[in-house]
Amino acid sequence: MPRQVDHQERRETIARALWRVVEQRGVPHLTMRVVAQEAGISLGQLQHYFASREAMLSFAMDFSAEQSTLRVGEGLARLGDRPHPRDVLRLMLVELLPLHPGARATSRMSAAYVLEALHNPDIRERAREGISHGRSVVEQLVRQAIADGQIGADRDPVVETNLLLALTGFTTLLELHVIEPQDVLAAIDQHLDRLFNSPS
Template identity: 35%
Template structure:
């Protein structure tokens, strides 16, 4: 009787190999041959599941995004019931940093490689654009809540501030991966910016 093939398992095996190659050897090393060697399969099998490098990178980025989402959920769960908007934003952005959490550094390298890869490929960039837009809107929503609750200045622009916070986080992640910026320094820098962002609004207080 022919052996039953678990196609999803095979795809995940190959995607994991893509991520390892991208994380340890760089984006330029992601090829059918290198990925097949890393996964312990034939180049033909890799091509069967992923018709192009774009497809391999997208699947690997989806897997990395899933793990990042899981880390976000874990951090949010530690906040207890009804956390403040500032705590939620801090948890979400901290999960994007390549800290010492298991797999975080590799996921960060894959994300960085994927951003560079997508920069010159408009069709690949579409998914990244949607993901980033969703993240910006989520953070902007929390900022609006904070403004409404008097936990952030009324003058704050939620949309541009959300974009700036994500850009800061991306920049810190790049510094951590490329310049050995210590995680504690990156987390402190993010925290300092959040302190400024979520400064209590005293403009409506009366003497």
Template identity: 35%
Template sequence: MPKRVDHDERRRQIAGAVWRIAAGRGLPAATLREVAAEAGVSMRLVQYYFGTKEQLLIHAFELGARAAGERMRLRFSALGHPPTPEEVVRICLLELLPTDEDSLLLARVHAAYYAAALTDPALAGADATNPQDQLESVIVTQLRAGQEAGVVPAGIDARVEARGLAALAAGLSSTVLVGVRSAAEAVEVMEYQLRRLFPG
């Protein structure tokens, strides 16, 4: 009886090869041939699952975004109680910082995609390369909930603060990746901002 192929697992295997190449050599190095070699499969198989390089790269990025989301969900589950607005914002932002091996890989992959999007209109225009809107929306909702509960200063502009926090997380991540700041220093800066917004 022929062995049954897990197509989702095969796609994850190929996407994982994209991540490793992007993190180590940059996204332009992730050609179909290089990805096939890194994944240990034929180039024909890569083309079978992903008709074009663009489809492959977008799928791999979306998978990375889901992996980051899963890390956040695990952190929420570990709390053992419904998260407060402060806990939601803290987990969402701190998970964006490269503080361990897995988050370092994801941060390097995201940085490679953003760098490639500067010159690739297809990547720049893809929803997959703009997770900022979703993050900012979550932060806005939680800051407003905190204001209603009296734990966030009433006078702040939740939308502007959310944009600033998302940008800060992206900037801190970049400084850690290039060695300008340590992960601990990045976390310290983020915690300082969180204490300002959740002074209680």
């Protein structure tokens, strides 16, 4: 089905153009016209692939989330057969923060998507589902680590999951250079050490 493949490739080219606009120029410039220009196609051609700015944003967000999942998958492969849950959680957290160009693009894309979500019920529901799914994955890891005695049995899995997700709050501090990457990694390691060294 070469036509199908071409269509998907073109959509990915557009998603990458959209990313570049978010990364280099910012969300206020994120219009169909600007994205078409960046992708080197006409506005009409862009509208052939995406009927609306919303459809384009949702595709770009899905694509962004897939790239992020791929990066986590590559990291997991490097951790070997039976990775320690501490290392898995660290990998996931670090990948959510703007600590390298790929993750920064995803992070800025997410921030833009969340701002859109506040005033668009469809996008809000999609964003909520995406983050809820990620949250469930983390909670499952925490529950398993408690069951396996790697995290203390006195820890509440819901509270611990929420505290882990809150660490994405480092995003703004990093983007504005209030603190540096090594400070963020030190704080994340301290938090994980306390979680996994708690008495079981």
